[in-house]
Amino acid sequence: MNKKIVLAISEHNLWGYVFQPVIVEEDSSGVLAIIEIATEISSEDIKLNDLSHKILTLSFSYSDRLLMKSFSKEKTLKAFLTKVPPDTINRYIRPCIDGYHRKIIRMLYSSKMELYHRSDLKSRNLWPENRIRVTEKPSQAVFTFKKDQESGLHYSICIEGESGVTDLYSKNCITLSQEPAAIVTDKILLFFDDIDIKKLTPFFTKKVIKVPSSSENQYLKTFVRNCLLKFKVNAVGVDIREIEPEKEAHISFEADWHGRPTLLMSLYYEKKKYPLDYPNKKIVMVDEKGEETALRWFYPDKRWENELIKLLLDNGLYQTGPSHFSCKEAKDIDFSGDFSGMVEWIRMHKAVLGAFIFSQNLFDHSYYLGEISMETNLDSGRDWFDLHCIVVFGNHRIPFSRFRNHILHNRREYVLPDGTIAILPAEWFDRYYELMLFSKNSKDAFRLNKSQYKLSEPFNEISFKISSLIDNQDLPDVPTTLNAELRPYQVTGYQWLVWLYKNGFGGCLADDMGLGKTVQTIAFLEYIYSQDCFEHLPSLVVMPTSLLYNWQNEIQKFAPGLKFYAYSGSKRVKSEDFGTLLSHYQLILTTYGTLRNDIDLLKNYLFHHLVMDESQYVKNPDSLTYKAVKQIDAKYKIALTGTPLENSLIDLWSQFNLLNENMLGSYNGFRNAYINPIAQEKKEREEALLRLIQPFLLRRTKQEVTPELPQLLEETVYCDMTQQQKEFYHKEKNKLRNRLLDEKVLAQPHQLSILTLQGLTRLRLLANHPILAEPDYDGDSGKFEQIIMRFETLRSEGHKVLIFSSFVKHLRILANHFDNEMWPYAWLTGSMTSAERDREIERFTNDPEIACFFISLKAGGVGLNLTAADYVFIIDPWWNPASEMQALSRSHRIGQDKNVIVYRFISSKTIEDKIRLLQEEKSRLAATFVTSGNPLSNLGRDEISRLL
Incomplete structure (x- = not known):
């Protein structure tokens, strides 16, 4: 026979009925022989399912010894069982046991553990007739209330469950839990969710309970009502009805x-x-x-x-x-x-x-909870708009301008005339913030400058009306007199400048470096000065000193019909004759330094356009240059820059304050509205600022216009020498000229060739930077400044640049500056090993922080693949043009997925300039460079004169 564990209900002499697990063996007739009371140790070898294990553990939890530990301070079990007070049993011990019983009962059905009533503790057998059936679901007590003339109000209880309806009258009852009740009757275990044993007990001895007639109404209002709340109730002769409630x-x-x-x-x-x-x-x-x-x-x-x-x-x-x-x-x-x-x-x-x-239901105030609507109207002048707006709160009509301080200072509560509090809509605080910040009061209207027309966008109807006042007519084609074929994006830029001009706006053309901001501007100036009805006012073009020669060269190249005067240098006109001079020219070219020094003269004249090239030079509103430019009287203003925002948003405010004065408000207001919030990564403030400046800032990156660019775009950058460099260069040039044109030297071709090569090489070094030829030179270099300025712009835009030179020491001067600025770079010269060379190429290609690769002509001639670069600087012209093409091929070759822009830096009015002119004219000098080992061997008196 196999051993198993069953659960027996036995009566404890103190606690009442409890579950007791016993180990049994079953004989063939179904009788279970009790071997022993199960313990944790004795039950280990008997196979049980998980629920049976839990039941066993729960039944061990209220052993006499554990109850003693929980509810008594006695040291021995005998003393505990002898002395335990009845009150402790009733109030603590029995409720504790009941709690374990309820958990066991909920598991019994699913555990399949057998349940027996062990009525005789002396008997060692459990008989089949002692088996208790376990129900799966709780039973339900049903109260029946009856009232008739003979008996009055009385009630009874029956039990509805899985076994049908059970009457409790005259039945034996074993109580396993009191509240909620769990009982055994008729060999069935019944358990309940909602009734306690006290309500069931009377009905084991009574069929019905009668209610005294004097207490019937009170009984209905209390006991019967409470029964209705919790239990199923049948009513006969009693007015109890279910209703459909309102x-x-x-x-x-x-x-x-x-x-x-x-x-x-x-x-x-x-x-x-x-x-x-x-x-x-x-x-x-x-x-x-x-x-x-x-x-x-x-x-x-x-x-x-x-x-x-x-x-x-x-x-x-x-x-x-x-x-x-x-x-x-x-x-x-x-x-x-x-x-x-x-x-x-x-x-x-x-x-x-x-x-x-x-x-x-608020204590001391109330809120306006009705609709909020707006009524708008528009007045306009030549360069202003008045926006009238009334906000309607029910019967209250309030000018929208009254809410300026609320919106600017984020105060949403506004007290209406009747004392109710209106909460201003949250979207107002973003949508109308710029309007409140930048507009001026005009009675109860908002006055906007024409350049602030974007502030009307939140008012769709008004915005449409204002847009209709902006001149958006068909824009003109590029003037036929322009000696250039503009690319499509450049035509767009030219027409955008015309649109600004026709509407009286200032604007910033902020294309990437190399995309032709200068030629677009020249095309625009050619257009305005070709108009028959154009009033004769010259335009002032201001730039860094290093760009002055470039502008002269570009005007002569693309618009030779434009008359210009370079107002710069010690011989410039600074007297009262300046006014007369203006009448003879259409463009006055000057530098920021000259303008700053001569502002007391220049501020007295009216210019048609003020063009600010490299306008980041006026990014500091506290600088003397900015203050000088601010005093220039011009009808229209244009800024050109590749980096409109170089360091911070202050740069943007400064430039726009020159272009469209007060468009972005005061500096302090701009700082509070944009600089501080954007620094805190408030995206909505950034988006609002972009919307405001969008019509007046045109920026195209190289990546955006790639389809319109040739694979290789070349541009010559003419660099003015600094005054000190210029004096040094001309002194050396005159000495060399006198020496080479000496009759005795000319009569000896071999000596002439050597002296010429030495002398011209020295001049080339001086044109780059005098320190290359004279280590004691303590001045600066115009070309050096241009190279650094352009590289810094490209670096800020995320581009990579190859810088080639035939002089390693020229590269070293630049590298020293990079070291001071802590700009990382790669370096390659002919003296480096193959392993060093490969390491530098890998660094430049894969390290995003390295934006520059310095390469000497000797090292960069063959075997390099540097397609990571999209800009090339050739910082000194080489005798052999084929060597330049080899350098270009380092970045512009198979595998390059970017357009390459090449800048050739030439010091203007030097030997570099003249070599380029001779090459362009396809002179014998240029042909000689390609075919001869000594490019200067065939030079005669005329060629030497032209070079010097």
């Missing part, structure tokens, strides 16, 4: 006990208020009519209640308590007493609140 949902806007805004939902059934967390499954109402008492009951409509809750949650509220709803989750609610979010939600969700009876 129902309403109320929602109240009020402050919770913390003073925070909340919506409090209440349910009304039959005009009586119930909270959302009403605990009873039924609602029972007492209906008294005279001496008669009736009961009406119904189930709360949970489906309706849940639909109301879902309606609020689906529309953005959070349930922060059983009946409370808020605009924020409970964990996010602060104690600031800010009611704006809830007021706005109420105002925007009137349709949702239509499902409720709404009320506002």
